[in-house]
Amino acid sequence: MTDKILTARMDAHPLDSHTLDRYLNTGGYEALRKAIREMTAEQITEEVKASNMRGRGGAGFPMGVKWGFLAPAEPRYLVVNCDESEPGTFNDRQLAERDPHQLLEGMIIASYALGVNHAFVYIRGEYPKVARRMQSAIDEARAAGYLGKSVIGSEFSLDVTVHMGGGAYICGEETALLNSLEGRRGEPRLKPPFPAVEGLYAKPTIVNNVESIANVPWITTNGGAAYAAIGPERSSGTKMVSISGHINKPGNYEIVLGMTWREFIYDIAGGIPDGKELKAWIPGGASAPWFVPSEHLDTLFTIDDVASNGSMLGAGAVIVMDETTNVVAAAHRLVRFFAHESCGQCTPCREGTSWLEAVLKRILDGNGQPSDVDLLLEISNGISPGLAWPPAMTTICPLGPSAVSPITSITRWFMPELEAMIAGSEVAVG
């Protein structure tokens, strides 16, 4: 049965799935044994490539291909991105908190495959329990010989360092994360060079998301082809999806992609509470342009189908809004988040996001002007010319364009509501 890869253990053993004992008596570290005793580093990378797994951090770039870009210089580093700060996402937390050894085993196998002897887990500042669980797992694994100088008696050695962030959203962007890990300001770097060539301490570095790495033990055990066989061709494997907002059964779901959004929202997540109407949902975290029921309920829930409809699956965070939602207020809340989290290094994001926030605030306060719709779109254009998705950018990183998504969403789907609010008339919501 392959419909649960990542969460089978925690579902079966909710009380102690995070311990080494439970991990070992449910098949843990067998993949590592296989990797080190039976496989070469190249073979592991080949299996990961064969799995077609697309990185789970949001960009959807195939993980095996990314590994192939790692430059030969030494030392090299693996950095696992557990900064999980996109509003609406909380699946990495569950994976790292409730099955830390699965993540750690994935890191050890990945490090072995990549020729890495020092790996890092960068954990979101608001996740102290995750950090404690990861550190305990590392300590247990080291004592048991899965980490340290000679991993399960082999020539391969590995240290893993847990590092907690300071609570900045931007540090989820991989190069800002590397700066933060080095003790610098969390600001995205100019690319190129990409981290695979010049990453942590200017050395070749692979930065992977928690969920991506947590899949590595399964792929090692079962082979890339078996993973690729699960689900649609270009959205293979299972996907952790966090759903929240106006929904009957919020939470994390490990699903095989390919169903319709109607099936996911109504059949799996239980539909909208109190029989209310669905008004809109964000398919892939706060950065993503919104979907609306009139257009997207029968769209397929796959990486490519969401993308071809002008949004993204991102890290797999679905935020549901029912008919009572004031969409202008919702957009303001999202834009305020991005303005607050902008690192401030480049002009359009620093000035543009806070300007957008100020205009939306003014509209919400009843001081909107008829020209504000055009102004919002013009400011947005200055950050993300053309207002398309994936976005063109005047910025260094995609944070600025992320703040544009709520603007384009409300102007595209809810213009009458926005204009009514600007005009000061009673807004018909709910």
Add this chain to the structure above:
Amino acid sequence: MADNTVSITINGVTHEVEAGERLITAAENVGEHIPRFCHHDKLEPVGKCRMCLVEVEGPRGKALMTSCTMPVSDGMVVDTQSDVVKKAQEGILEFLLINHPLDCPVCDKGGECPLQDQAVAYGRGESRFIEEKRTYTKPMPVSDLVLLDRERCVLCDRCVRVADDIAGDPLIEFIERGSHVQINTFPNEPFSSYFSGNTVQACPVGALTSVDYRFKARPWDLESTRSVSLIDAMHSNVEIHTSRGKIVRVYGAENNSVNEGWLSDKDRFAFAAFSSGARVTTPLVRDGDTFNEVSWGEALELVSSKLGSFIGTEVGAIGGAHSTNEEAFALGKFVRSVIRSPHIDAQVGDGIDPHLAAAVVNRARIDDLDSAATILVWGPDIKETLPVLYLRVRKAVRNGATLVVASPYATGLDSIATHVVRYRAGSGAETLRKLGQGDGDHSAVAEALASGPIVALVGRSSLAEDPKLVEAVAAYAGALPDAKVLPLLARGNIFGALDMGLAPNLLPGRVSTEDESAVSELEYAWGPLPVDTGKDTMEMLEALADSDLRALILTGADPVRDCPDPELAARALDTAEFTVAFDAFITDSSARADVILPAAVWGEVEGTATNLEGRVQHLGRAIPPRGQSMSVASAIDSIGRLMGTELNAADWKVINREIAAVAPTYAGLTADFLTFEAGDEGAIAPLESDSQPLVHTPADVSVPVVTDRFTLHLVPSLYDDSVVVRNTEILAPLAGHAAVRMHPKDASSIAVTDGQMVHVGNLELPVVIDPDVVQRSVVLPRNLNETKNLAATGAIRVETVRGDA
């Protein structure tokens, strides 16, 4: 197509540009200006302001790219003027302006502001921002010299990069994030840097201002004069900005062979000393213990009749290092051909052999540092004495050069040095021998010095150092593979003075006084020259004190303050029957003169000057001489005429032509050549290598080892009690207080702890325990208020102050 060029198309026109260049620079070089704020030619790109966005064609169609971060590649197709680009640039400008105060009428940058200019050229002309603008408390001092108005800041990162990357003083940083990002210093750590003024000049808006210029002038009222700084022997290029006949600001000017646009804060701010109330502006004649103001006519009569009353060899002359080449030449010609004395010097016992300084074989150029594999610095702390040269060494190290520093005490270069060789003064020769043999501890250094290209910066680390060691080090360094040597003397135009013959063993144009054919050639022009061996400054002072010399001419020199034995100098000047000082200030020496003639100074005199690499550059005249001040050359011309000789020294251009005629090394280096041929780069003397008459090969001399008592290192610091710093209001407070640095073991041997008072000679000073001081040595800053009269005798008693707790 040459190997090092690529072909790119900008706005439909194809150009050949230099491979690897950034697109913004390549475009600029072919006449396509792309607007920018954060881009700066001398700083690493950061791509932060986004103003330089252009469209570049790629595999997935046209995309907006920052041209400051993008290296050109062959076949690149660029559009800098498409609607998308214009829209993006307009957007960026609007974003930059929404929170920018419209205080241009009172902003110092108004009128020379890239934000103003680019708002006109690329902006939309009206603001749609009706929200409240950001405000901050203003101004916020980031240091004693620099103020920050945060609401004007466009967060371009230039100042941070100047501080971190260029100066190596990472003391300013961004704090906060998003729209609250601002520049700040760390708590209790002001931006105290010798290079802080460069951030003001690099700032593309009015956010950073210097305390001395704030609200002083409007840019459109400024006149600009290109010149070079005479604060040290680097001769960093400057623009002197004047308003209504006063110098109000000095900016760095770009000369990539010299200073690349950077200045030390002393270069930048010390001009204020010359407009201070301390200037001597009328001729003064001694009347007992005071001076009376007299007319020039009276003063010149007195000086010429007095000087005429001595036999030539009874008169000595010490020329300072602040004169132009033409003034120095006029003094030398006057002393040698009119007074007919051989006793002339420009160093004051603190220097090195003039032949080594003026004509060392394989002399390096400053920009040789850029391509050196290894740099050896054996001499004074160049961060204190030649700060802009320090920047050039830093740059080389950042680009991968190996740096070896040899010094008896910690220097500003130690922190970036690959190897630091610490030795006790007196044992330098021993250290040198070990280095040469690659002995034990020094094998890594010897290895670094085993392959070139090598540039060696060689000078005297302190007055305790035997000048002969410098000769030995230069000999060692010169023999290294593919090595060049740059002599380290620091004073203003000291190399110009030596080249003009202000040394007992040199005639104009790096001619040895021993060179008989050259002497007779000069005699053909000047008439018979004195035949005696000339005395150097220390010998002159001793002879004056012993009444073997009777009269002294000083031009800007202050031996009482600057020579190693202030007491001897004071006694010499007090004993002299007649002393005339050409000076702009009353100094410890000019105060003892019989006549003070007010000298015009830097900025008031046109001429040429020669820097430590032998580069001759034009000195601009920005303002007229203050009060009745006059150039030294003009005054000497009058004195010569009163003594019956026409020196033709009144007009600098006439002197300049004579230099080119009689000083072999300066053949062809006329004012016209500098103006019309060499341009802003200046030119290295000699233009033709066969016109260099003297090539000094340093001698590998043996230097005795000193072992008694503590060796006293009196070391220079950038901010000291010199007339220039003392009379610059904003720099004077930066001069530190003297403290005795000594090794912990030495401190415990005389039972003192950090901060306790000790006797050093006849001074009582606090101790700073410093493990970087070599044992049996103490380090004291030279020429501070407390240490100005301390003799640099090499060895000294250091004792606990009795009864000190």
